[in-house]
Amino acid sequence: MKIIKVRNILLYIITIIMLLLVSGCSKLQKPTKVVRNDIERYNNPFSISSFTNNWGDEFGIQAPYILRYNGVYYMYIATPNNGLGVKLYKSDNLMDWTYVGNVFNPGSKGETTDEINRSDSEDLAHGAIAPEVRYFNGYFYLYTSLTKGTGKPVGNLIYRSTGVSGTYSDQTTNLGLNKDGTVFIDDDEKMYFLTAGDKPGVIYLYTMSNLAKINTDKKKEIVIDNSNTYYYQAPYMIKKGEYYYLFYSQTKNDDSGYELNYSYSKELDVTKFVKNENEPLLTNNASAIKGSYQTSIFLGPDLLTYYTVYSDENNRLVLSQLKFDGKLVYLDARLSDNIKPQTPDFYAKDQMSEFYEQVDGRLLSKLVTSSDYVAEFNFSGVNSIYPNLYVSYQDKDNYLKIEIASKKITLTQVKNGTSSVVAEGTINYTFSVIRNHTVFVEKRGNKIDIYFNDMHKISADIKTSGGRIGYGTGNPERIAYTAFTSITSSNALINYADGSILARSYLPNNSKLTESLIKNIDDAYYLVLKENDYVSYLVDFVNDGTYVLIFTYNNTAKANKIYLSIDGKDYQTIKLPKEKDAIVSIKLSEQHFTKGLHTITIAADEFEFSSIKIVEKK
Known part of the structure; x- marks a missing residue:
């Protein structure tokens, strides 16, 4: 009898403990699994043959630049050493590209030449390197360096046209600046011109009086680093929210090739840019995409998603999603099963x-x-x-x-x-x-x-x-x-499992927040969850497998546990480990996922986190 009573008491105690454990999430609404049947996919890189009238398989689609204008995407590509003019393609959806023509209209002079330094080399953009086009107040401005058949880029030229497809005519004599010229216009309408540096560690910045006049005597150096290790080329600047982002290719000027990286600043001050503390966005050690040199960044057709375009080591076009989160930038450089850009409502x-x-x-x-x-x-x-x-x-x-x-x-x-x-x-x-x-x-x-x-x-x-x-x-x-x-759950960002999930990219119709509270901690954005709050994310997995979930969160917040649900199943309770650092990135869970879309739901009280990195366990 005593044994039975003891057993009953133990069962009662265990029951009470279990009830206490689940009471923390008992008031939470049961999570739901989000189903999307409208997803179409594409693979990187694009085949060179899919671009008609290209410069040939060997030269391929080099240094692509995409201008989004009036709802259409226009892509200008570099020209080989013996080529004349710049070729242009257009697309409504970033997937299907139509050849528009040569925007310099060389006509009877042909598109290739065996001559070097022709008398009309500048008029016809002979050997145009990394062309960039900007629209402003009724005109299209094209910036490029030319090889003129010599094999090396010489200076910078500015061309102008009243139409996106040309014909472009030169507005300046050769300015003699470094290669890879790019334009940035700030919110106060001040204009700037940036070029590659000709020594390690720097990008050059000039003011502009207008888009056809660079103040060549007003050069400043943006110091990326003082290591004397890397040359920084192919700059591209964008402002998003509070931050200026300066993208570039970095190279050691050896056979190691190019890596895509960036610096950031809250001010357009050449002394204030800070280099990305993490590994480059694209490295030469990657098993997938590498070799990127020139890049441009633009808004997708859905008006929500940002993309970047570049070419791989075999000069094939690559299109990838780009995500901004304070000082952090994430590039979803996936080869296969990318999600096609969505259309607007x-x-x-x-x-x-x-x-x-x-x-x-x-x-x-x-x-x-x-x-x-x-x-x-x-x-x-x-x-x-x-x-x-x-x-x-x-x-x-x-x-x-x-x-x-x-x-x-x-x-x-x-x-x-x-x-x-x-x-x-x-x-x-x-x-x-x-x-x-x-x-x-x-x-x-x-x-x-x-x-x-x-x-x-x-x-x-x-x-x-x-x-x-x-x-x-x-x-x-x-x-x-x-x-x-x-902005609803049906068109919210679908995160790639082989990247990082931004805390702010939750599904609005499948989440509950007491208030949408964002904290800026060390130049990164943290989402704050209060009692009974929960947020859901749609995540795409390219393979079946076991994945590790690494959370970056504020360890000084009050939370000591979080609740995790996968695909609408019951919450799992995860205790937060005791750590000394204020901001920590720690593995908190290990889950099995099948290939395809899954819903990840996080609930907590006084939990502040910026991202979840998902890594396949090998």
């Missing part, structure tokens, strides 16, 4: 689109955005008047209006029929109203950001829901590509 190429309708005297989308969305407008005005732009349009008494005057951009909210100015931004440059202009809008939660011609002009707090987008005052014949994408 709504797009119209002109005012005649069947997806528009007249509402309250305005031309508005038939579709409505969710509360969070991104939207893009391409347009030009007439008679010195820009069209009014509308977002979050619910009815004639509730909407947001964007107005552009000669030197000002204004965001106005109309709520229950009452109008009030929310924010204004300054435009310094005298833009021509009749040229094509772009306005990009990003609304997340109670924050809205507005960009004019890729320059950040307005950031404001606002309370409103989604709605239609569209146009008001202006000539409708001048309305061009317009699109939006709602």
Whole structure:
């Protein structure tokens, strides 16, 4: 009898302990598995033969540069030593490319020559190295170095055209600067020109008076490092959020080849850039893709995902997703089973689109955005008047209006029929109203950001829901590509298991947050989970296997455990180890996954984490 009583007491104690263990997550909503049946895939690299009229298999698709203009992607490629002009391809989806032509239109002179330093070498971009094209205020500017048949790049030249496909004509004599010229325009509309360094450790930066005039006497050095180990070439600068990112190829000038890497800064100050502390984005030790030299970065068709394009060691085109997270940049350089770029929820190429309708005297989308969305407008005005732009349009008494005057951009909210100015931004440059202009809008939660011609002009707090987008005052014949994408779980970022999952890339419709709280710790973004909060991620696995989950989190936060669910199954409790460092990256779990999409859900109380790195266990 005593034995039975003891056994019953032990069972009771065990039951109480189990109940206590699960009580921490008992109030959590049961996680769900996210199913996506609309995914299409592609493989890297693209075959050279898929690009008609290319320069041949040996030269391939070298130094590709992609310009996104009016909803279309235009790719300019380098020219061989004996080639004349620059070849151009275009695509609506980044997958299917059509040959447009040679933008220098050499005509009867042919596209190749055996001559060196021809009298028309500069006119016809003889041996163009790493061409780059920028659109600004009605003109397309092409920057390149030329070999002129000598086998070595000589200086820099600037060409200009009124059309994206040319014909381009030279605007300058040879400027004699280093190769790999690239342009960056800051939010205040100041312009800069960057080139490769001619000594270890540096990239050169010049100011520009306009896109056809480089102030060659205003050279500054961006010091990448002082190790005297690497030469830094093929620079490319982009600003995303608070950070300036400077990408480049690094080489030891030996047979080890090129690696893709970057530096970052919160200021455009040549003394403030910090080199990526982790391994390069692409290394020469990788078993998959290597050999990258030139790269360009652009927004995908969904208006949410960033991509970069480059060529591999065999001069074949590679397209990869790129993710930004404070000082951290992640490149998903996957060979096979990449997820094809997604289309926007709504797009119209002109005012005649069947997806528009007249509402309250305005031309508005038939579709409505969710509360969070991104939207893009391409347009030009007439008679010195820009069209009014509308977002979050619910009815004639509730909407947001964007107005552009000669030197000002204004965001106005109309709520229950009452109008009030929310924010204004300054435009310094005298833009021509009749040229094509772009306005990009990003609304997340109670924050809205507005960009004019890729320059950040307005950031404001606002309370409103989604709605239609569209146009008001202006000539409708001048309305061009317009699109939006709602930010929902159905189009949220699909993370690759062979990369890192950013904490902020959760599925909004399959997560619950008390508030969307982000902390910046040591120039990286950390998502804060409160009691009963949970976030879900969609992750793509390319192989069946066992994978290690490595969390980077703030060890000074109060959490001592987290809860982990895979594909909607019951939560597993994971205790956090005691560590001395404030920020730690530690293996917290080991799970088996089959090939394909899986849902990973994290729940916790007072847990702050920036990323989850998933590594296949060999």
